[in-house]
Amino acid sequence: MEFLKCEVLNEILPTGLPYGYLVLINGDIGMGKTLLVKIIAKSAIQRGDSVLYVAFDDDPAAIMEDLGTNNVFIIDGFNLSDRYRVKNPNIVDYITDLEPSQFIGKINNAVQGRSIKVLVVDSLNDLIVNVEPRALLILLKQLKALSRRYGLLTLTVAHTTTEDVSNLMSNLEYVFDGVIEMEFDENMANLGIPIRRMRIKRMRGIAHSLNWFYFTTSRGNIVPVDVNEVRNMLKSVLESMGVQLK
Template sequence: MGEPNVKFGVPILDKLLPRGIPRRSLVIMVGDSGTGKSLITQLMAGSFLQRGEKVIYVCLDDDPESIVSSMESRGIEARRYAREGKLILVDAYASRYGLETEEYVAEKISSLDIHGVSSILARLADNNGIRDSGLVILDSLNSFAFRYEPSMLYDFLNMLRVSLAKKRGITTVATFHTPTQLYAEIAATLEHMADVYIIIRYHEEALEAGVAVRELLIKKAKGVPVMFGWVKFVITDEGILEAKVRKIEG
């Protein structure tokens, strides 16, 4: 731990970023719903945990139990890591609606106050000794976008970038869904705040043919070499696999 660069541990990303990324990075991953962003963040979390780094996972789009179950279906011992205090689950989903949450959840957030959430994450990092190591995941930022004007969302991201990535040296990853043109425009504005900016989308021709092929682009990665261009992949029981798509003749 403490190395200046860190790899995600997800083969398709590590291929595109052969030297990894600077540890003190804010990573933003954008794309349509269902393209695999949440799965990729869960695989990132598993990789960090397996090499002994702690992970703070903020559950914003789903309840912790669903996320833990998804991780375990991919061979990640999420419950064990949570009970050992290595996977620090923050319930900002069920708790917002007054619902009970699982005993292995480390923190409950009932209100999405951007200053409050930023302070909670800084406190969790400090209380768990996470500095120049580890990972913070927020999946997804849309919960904040529903509540706040875009300018407030930008301020929130800047707070996370300064407080977690830069000051504490914790790689910080946030996802953002782009179901409408408005959200696509917000996502485009988020790019200039990110140290690493990743876009995921469906491959249109394959989708029209009834095959769920996605493609991924690392549009920006500060300070490290990157292989540019869209890379196609599929989601299988074995994980995320790179795919080859032949041109469909008309």
């Protein structure tokens, strides 16, 4: 099995992400999911892989600014109207209808002949809110089959901000080969310290840590945080103010 190593995941997934896998990255808005998939995509580009990015949430121009234009191909689902489409050699196709068969068909066509190794779908939410659960299940299974057929590492993002979306994705998690969760650390958030964390909830057949990886974001990167050090610093500050902690 071939793996894509990504430095930011080394602590919790030392083997790297397996090609041929369908991976879900979920969490609330603002947790760093898009940043994570872009970091993984950059790792792939640096090793010479080509990336196909299905852009629903982000303008293709912003994606090219972040990833560059070498070995990057985009299916534009951000600009659904013909009126706003931008012609660019990196944009290989356009989503014109939020319909599962068109979505799968355009990915299948774009992958052929381009040596694509990493597929990013950011995000699934446009499809989640526009198709019934059964159709979404079929779409995900077709996406998994494509990943196997072409040896793609497929990274799908889901914003589980609402309870409906969160429950739906929980019910569909079994379809994915791997699930990465991202969230705020509630204890730190209650103290006004916005520290995020992520974990590998599941990665089929691959050894991985079950521990949370704590981080913050800075200048387009994910930066590890020693949460115990933060707690000790906070304790020292509070004690210097006369607040005694048990």
